[in-house]
Amino acid sequence: MWEIPFYGIVIPIITIVFSLISTMKYRKYFIAPVVIFIGLNIMTIVLPLIHNVGWEALFGWAVFYAVISLIISLIVWLAKRKTSTPRTT
Known part of the structure; x- marks a missing residue:
């Protein structure tokens, strides 16, 4: 049951x-x-072996947080790209 707050x-x-940071x-x-x-999917494989939890929910969380991380990375990339390009007049 500790995996839900985690x-x-x-x-x-x-x-x-x-x-x-990255x-x-x-x-x-x-x-x-x-x-x-990859890190969360390692936990998706290991946790069902140790505790009685389903792997489907853990895989869903892994995909969700990977997409959130991708969105954060793209926002930072676009912000850096916008501020670093020289303006032409």
């Missing part, structure tokens, strides 16, 4: 922080969604 409180914070500091725009998707 996926509801801890994972969103990790997703936002990891996405912002896009702003390291300029790796698509590595955060891939790492989050």
Whole structure:
């Protein structure tokens, strides 16, 4: 039962922080969604072996947070691209 607060409180914070750090500091725009998707899918495989939880819901959360991370990365990329392009008059 501990996985519900974990996926509801801890994972969103990790997703936002990891996405912002990887896009702003390291300029790796698509590595955060891939790492989050793979990392959460490892938990999708391991948790059903340890506890009596279904894998479908965990996979759904992994896809959801990967999409959120991708959206954050694209927003930061577009913002950096818009501010870094020189204006011509």
